[in-house]
Amino acid sequence: MAPNPAPAQEPQDSPQGYVGLDAGDAERLARQRGWPTVRALPPGAIITMEYRAGRLNFEVRDGVVARAWKG
Template structure:
Protein backbone atom coordinates (compact mmCIF):
# COMPACT_ATOMS: atom_id res chain seq x y z
CA UNK A 1 0.00 0.00 0.00
CA UNK A 2 1.33 3.45 -0.90
CA UNK A 3 2.08 5.92 1.85
CA UNK A 4 -0.10 8.97 2.25
CA UNK A 5 2.01 11.99 1.29
CA UNK A 6 2.69 14.57 3.97
CA UNK A 7 1.08 17.96 3.34
CA UNK A 8 3.44 20.80 2.45
CA UNK A 9 4.52 22.95 5.38
CA UNK A 10 2.46 26.06 6.05
CA UNK A 11 4.07 29.50 6.07
CA UNK A 12 5.42 30.63 9.40
CA UNK A 13 3.34 33.73 9.92
CA UNK A 14 1.92 35.89 12.69
CA UNK A 15 -1.81 35.83 12.04
CA UNK A 16 -2.57 38.82 14.26
CA UNK A 17 -0.51 41.00 11.90
CA UNK A 18 -3.41 40.92 9.41
CA UNK A 19 -6.05 42.29 11.80
CA UNK A 20 -7.01 45.84 10.88
CA UNK A 21 -5.77 45.67 7.29
CA UNK A 22 -7.95 46.26 4.26
CA UNK A 23 -8.82 42.88 2.72
CA UNK A 24 -6.88 43.60 -0.49
CA UNK A 25 -3.70 44.40 1.43
CA UNK A 26 -4.16 41.35 3.67
CA UNK A 27 -4.61 39.15 0.58
CA UNK A 28 -1.44 40.52 -1.07
CA UNK A 29 0.57 40.08 2.13
CA UNK A 30 -0.68 36.53 2.72
CA UNK A 31 0.10 35.40 -0.82
CA UNK A 32 3.56 37.00 -0.70
CA UNK A 33 4.24 35.04 2.50
CA UNK A 34 3.35 31.74 0.83
CA UNK A 35 -0.33 31.10 1.58
CA UNK A 36 -1.77 29.16 -1.36
CA UNK A 37 -5.43 30.01 -0.80
CA UNK A 38 -6.80 33.15 0.85
CA UNK A 39 -10.50 33.67 1.65
CA UNK A 40 -12.16 36.91 2.73
CA UNK A 41 -15.48 36.17 4.42
CA UNK A 42 -18.23 38.33 5.93
CA UNK A 43 -19.08 37.87 9.63
CA UNK A 44 -21.22 34.79 10.21
CA UNK A 45 -20.56 33.32 6.77
CA UNK A 46 -21.48 29.66 6.42
CA UNK A 47 -18.34 27.77 5.42
CA UNK A 48 -17.16 24.19 5.28
CA UNK A 49 -15.24 22.99 8.33
CA UNK A 50 -12.57 20.84 6.68
CA UNK A 51 -9.00 21.90 7.36
CA UNK A 52 -7.07 22.78 4.20
CA UNK A 53 -3.31 23.10 4.53
CA UNK A 54 -2.07 26.35 3.06
CA UNK A 55 -5.39 28.22 3.36
CA UNK A 56 -5.80 31.44 5.31
CA UNK A 57 -9.25 32.82 6.18
CA UNK A 58 -10.09 36.45 6.92
CA UNK A 59 -13.32 37.64 8.49
CA UNK A 60 -13.93 41.11 7.06
CA UNK A 61 -16.11 43.53 9.01
CA UNK A 62 -16.63 47.19 8.08
CA UNK A 63 -13.97 46.96 5.37
CA UNK A 64 -11.19 45.66 7.64
CA UNK A 65 -9.89 42.24 8.65
CA UNK A 66 -11.38 41.49 12.05
CA UNK A 67 -10.30 37.86 12.55
CA UNK A 68 -7.83 35.44 10.94
CA UNK A 69 -7.52 31.64 11.08
CA UNK A 70 -5.78 28.85 9.21
CA UNK A 71 -7.44 26.10 7.26
Protein backbone atom coordinates in the same frame (compact mmCIF):
# COMPACT_ATOMS: atom_id res chain seq x y z
CA MET B 1 -3.62 3.45 -6.56
CA ALA B 2 -2.35 7.01 -6.96
CA PRO B 3 -0.32 8.49 -4.10
CA ASN B 4 -1.87 11.24 -2.00
CA PRO B 5 -0.51 14.65 -2.92
CA ALA B 6 1.74 16.33 -0.39
CA PRO B 7 -0.13 18.80 1.81
CA ALA B 8 0.42 22.47 1.10
CA GLN B 9 3.13 24.13 3.12
CA GLU B 10 2.12 26.81 5.60
CA PRO B 11 4.29 29.88 6.09
CA GLN B 12 5.59 30.47 9.60
CA ASP B 13 3.29 33.45 9.91
CA SER B 14 0.81 34.45 12.62
CA PRO B 15 -2.73 35.07 11.38
CA GLN B 16 -3.19 37.70 14.10
CA GLY B 17 -0.76 39.96 12.25
CA TYR B 18 -3.41 40.53 9.55
CA VAL B 19 -6.15 41.76 11.90
CA GLY B 20 -6.84 45.46 11.37
CA LEU B 21 -5.40 45.57 7.83
CA ASP B 22 -7.34 46.53 4.72
CA ALA B 23 -8.66 43.26 3.24
CA GLY B 24 -6.98 43.76 -0.15
CA ASP B 25 -3.65 44.67 1.42
CA ALA B 26 -3.89 41.69 3.79
CA GLU B 27 -4.53 39.29 0.92
CA ARG B 28 -1.59 40.63 -1.09
CA LEU B 29 0.68 40.40 1.95
CA ALA B 30 -0.44 36.84 2.72
CA ARG B 31 0.29 35.74 -0.85
CA GLN B 32 3.71 37.44 -0.74
CA ARG B 33 4.45 35.51 2.46
CA GLY B 34 3.61 32.23 0.74
CA TRP B 35 -0.02 31.40 1.56
CA PRO B 36 -1.29 29.46 -1.48
CA THR B 37 -4.98 29.97 -0.58
CA VAL B 38 -6.46 33.10 0.99
CA ARG B 39 -10.19 33.23 1.67
CA ALA B 40 -12.08 36.42 2.63
CA LEU B 41 -15.44 35.84 4.31
CA PRO B 42 -18.19 38.17 5.51
CA PRO B 43 -19.13 38.07 9.22
CA GLY B 44 -21.33 35.09 10.07
CA ALA B 45 -20.65 33.29 6.79
CA ILE B 46 -21.56 29.61 6.79
CA ILE B 47 -18.42 27.66 5.96
CA THR B 48 -17.27 24.06 6.07
CA MET B 49 -15.12 23.18 9.05
CA GLU B 50 -12.52 20.96 7.35
CA TYR B 51 -8.93 21.99 7.96
CA ARG B 52 -6.94 22.68 4.80
CA ALA B 53 -3.21 23.14 5.22
CA GLY B 54 -1.99 26.22 3.40
CA ARG B 55 -5.26 28.15 3.65
CA LEU B 56 -5.59 31.46 5.47
CA ASN B 57 -9.09 32.72 6.27
CA PHE B 58 -10.10 36.32 6.87
CA GLU B 59 -13.38 37.55 8.32
CA VAL B 60 -13.82 40.96 6.70
CA ARG B 61 -16.00 43.74 8.16
CA ASP B 62 -16.28 47.05 6.31
CA GLY B 63 -13.23 46.20 4.19
CA VAL B 64 -10.99 45.47 7.19
CA VAL B 65 -9.78 42.09 8.50
CA ALA B 66 -11.58 41.56 11.82
CA ARG B 67 -10.41 37.99 12.41
CA ALA B 68 -7.86 35.65 10.78
CA TRP B 69 -7.20 31.93 11.18
CA LYS B 70 -5.46 29.02 9.47
CA GLY B 71 -7.24 26.20 7.73
